[in-house]
Amino acid sequence: MIRRIAKLILREIDFNLLKSHAEKIYPLEAPAILVGKIMANIASVDEVILTKNNDESQISFTIDSTELLEIYKKANRENKEIVGIFHSHPAPPKPSRLDMKFMSSNPFVWIIMSMPGGDFEAYQLWHDILHKVNIIFN
Numbered sequence: 001m002i003r004r005i006a007k008l009i010l011r012e013i014d015f016n017l018l019k020s021h022a023e024k025i026y027p028l029e030a031p032a033i034l035v036g037k038i039m040a041n042i043a044s045v046d047e048v049i050l051t052k053n054n055d056e057s058q059i060s061f062t063i064d065s066t067e068l069l070e071i072y073k074k075a076n077r078e079n080k081e082i083v084g085i086f087h088s089h090p091a092p093p094k095p096s097r098l099d100m101k102f103m104s105s106n107p108f109v110w111i112i113m114s115m116p117g118g119d120f121e122a123y124q125l126w127h128d129i130l131h132k133v134n135i136i137f138n
Helices: 012-025 065-077 097-105
Strands: 007-010 032-039 042-050 081-089 109-114 120-126 129-132 134-137
Touching (some): 012 042, 012 081, 012 109, 097 120
16 A cells, blocks of 8 residues: 655665666667555565566666566565666756656655766655655665
């Protein structure tokens, strides 16, 4: 069940995996799905699933619906849920208008990484208000 998230706990090894994925795919946007659990207002990432950008675009990404459905099913079988979406940008790590559109229908934590460079921020659009989410590394 999605709720307002104040903190996202992410292992450094998973963060490095996301950064490597973004560097490898650059200049295209590199998407990934973050699976884990939510307790109160803290989301904990247990698994990072790197995905293909079906748009093959520098300014947008789409994840194959069949792949996304399989991720949902796997998370459900493991009593977990999707807690976040990651993607890279060829610009500062702020949501674009297109991101905001999809954030409204996918109110997970969104980690956006600026490429090249690797600056990053996490956000959640909750009841039409954009909130920054603190990332805690462990």
